[in-house]
Amino acid sequence: MPSKSERRKLRGFRRTAKATRMITKGKKHKKLRCANCNAVLHGVAHGANRSRMAKISKTQRRPTGMMSGILCNTCKRIIITEVAKVDAGIKKMSDTDISIRNYMKQIEKQVK
Ligand SMILES: [Zn+2]
Numbered sequence: 286m287p288s289k290s291e292r293r294k295l296r297g298f299r300r301t302a303k304a305t306r307m308i309t310k311g312k313k314h315k316k317l318r319c320a321n322c323n324a325v326l327h328g329v330a331h332g333a334n335r336s337r338m339a340k341i342s343k344t345q346r347r348p349t350g351m352m353s354g355i356l357c358n359t360c361k362r363i364i365i366t367e368v369a370k371v372d373a374g375i376k377k378m379s380d381t382d383i384s385i386r387n388y389m390k391q392i393e394k395q396v397k
Contacts, residue, residue, distance in 0.1 A: 311335050317347075319357035321364075321385065329354055351395055356388065364388050368396070 294309040311334045317326045328348040330341060338346065347354035352361055368389050370376040381389065 314338055317354060319360055320355050321360040321388065322357060324357045324359075326354065326357060351392065352388065360385075360388075364392060368392050 291309060295312065297308050297310055298305050299308050300306075314331045314333060314335075316331045317329045318324065319326060330338060330346045333341075351365075356364070364385050367376070367381050367385065371378050371381065371389070372393075378386070378389075
């Protein structure tokens with residue numbers, strides 16, 4: 286009987302001269318999702334195995350923008366406008382949505 290760790294792994298078959306042997310494969314990378322609204326992120330590498338992900342360059346793995354690979358464009362736009370409102374003095378930090386406050390602080394750090 287296969288061990289508990291072997292039961293979870295993806296399996297495949299490889300034909301050799303003597304017999305058809307069972308082999309285990311590594312996990313695939315899942316599609317990344319937005320940390321705020323759980324939408325699928327675009328421009329992020331997925332599907333390939335771990336060694337392939339290590340070989341490709343950093344810019345091929347995710348887009349190089351503010352909070353890219355973490356937040357989707359809609360959430361990013363909302364949060365940046367909230368940061369600008371707080372910066373201009375229209376809104377207080379305590380009036381903003383508590384779920385986005387951490388991302389607002391991160392964007393403030395990147396801008397300054
Ligand atoms: Zn989002």
